[in-house]
Amino acid sequence: MKAIIPAAGLGTRFLPVTRAVPKEMLPIGAKPALELIVDEAREAGADEIEIVISPGKELVRRYFEGAKGVSFAYQREQKGLGHAVLQAAEFVRDEKGPVLILLGDALVAGCNAAAEMVAVSRARGGASVIGCERVPREKTGRYGILEPVDGTMDGRCFKVETLVEKPRPEEAPSDIAVAGRYLLDPAVFRYLADQTAGVGGEIQLTDAIRRMLAERALYGCIYPGRRQDIGNPDGYFKALEAFRNA
Numbered sequence: 001m002k003a004i005i006p007a008a009g010l011g012t013r014f015l016p017v018t019r020a021v022p023k024e025m026l027p028i029g030a031k032p033a034l035e036l037i038v039d040e041a042r043e044a045g046a047d048e049i050e051i052v053i054s055p056g057k058e059l060v061r062r063y064f065e066g067a068k069g070v071s072f073a074y075q076r077e078q079k080g081l082g083h084a085v086l087q088a089a090e091f092v093r094d095e096k097g098p099v100l101i102l103l104g105d106a107l108v109a110g111c112n113a114a115a116e117m118v119a120v121s122r123a124r125g126g127a128s129v130i131g132c133e134r135v136p137r138e139k140t141g142r143y144g145i146l147e148p149v150d151g152t153m154d155g156r157c158f159k160v161e162t163l164v165e166k167p168r169p170e171e172a173p174s175d176i177a178v179a180g181r182y183l184l185d186p187a188v189f190r191y192l193a194d195q196t197a198g199v200g201g202e203i204q205l206t207d208a209i210r211r212m213l214a215e216r217a218l219y220g221c222i223y224p225g226r227r228q229d230i231g232n233p234d235g236y237f238k239a240l241e242a243f244r245n246a
């Protein structure tokens with residue numbers, strides 16, 4: 001299995017430290033956060049991992065250079081998450097099975113989210129799976145929100161009817177949010193290749209996934225751990241706490 005870790009973002013919510021250190025390289029105990037994500041991907045069965053960085057993030061490359069099965073791609077313009085993932089198109093060329101995508105600033109404490117999703121996908125014939133979490137209703141406007149197909153909720157998993165990027169609470173189809181982990185059919189790259197800019201003028205991964213829904217089944221899985229967003233100082237402090245107690 002192949003895994004992509006997008007880590008090319010600017011980190012403006014974590015200035016000024018991100019002028020010196022990419023947020024993905026901040027320590028969680030003795031390891032950079034990104035190494036915990038590489039470990040998660042490997043334990044879930046990924047033997048080839050491509051990290052997408054921007055030219056200012058050479059520190060990431062230097063740290064992982066020589067690590068087995070780790071390669072790098074560059075995103076040279078900040079055009080959004082979908083665009084970052086697209087930079088790994090060559091890496092996934094000819095891949096038949098689903099590809100893992102793990103956001104470089106999202107840590108999950110309490111479970112291996114990627115491994116959970118791989119198990120869910122295998123049980124459903126290799127279908128695409130989005131890792132999810134429940135969020136407070138009033139905060140739906142910060143997330144990609146999933147609409148389950150009626151009657152398909154089975155434990156923590158469900159079939160996805162559609163997804164909406166950052167809906168207002170009164171328009172949100174549920175309180176189930178996309179949470180930093182994806183296991184996607186490589187067909188998504190066909191959609192990413194001609195995806196136009198969406199919310200925020202960025203090429204959104206969720207827009208390409210929504211288009212792919214017309215031809216491929218997609219499942220949501222609320223993983224049992226807690227997602228920690230280390231993209232800002234407050235989330236980072238919470239992550240330190242969560243991993244200290246893990």
Ligand code: UTP
Pocket residue numbers: 006007008009010011012013014052075077078079080081083084103104105106231
């Ligand atoms: P964020 O939404 O946190 O964006 O990206 P950001 O640019 O990193 O951070 P701020 O908003 O400036 O503080 C979520 C994930 O997607 C990656 C980021 O590296 C992060 O892992 N990303 C985002 C890219 O790789 N490229 C992009 O153009 C945008």
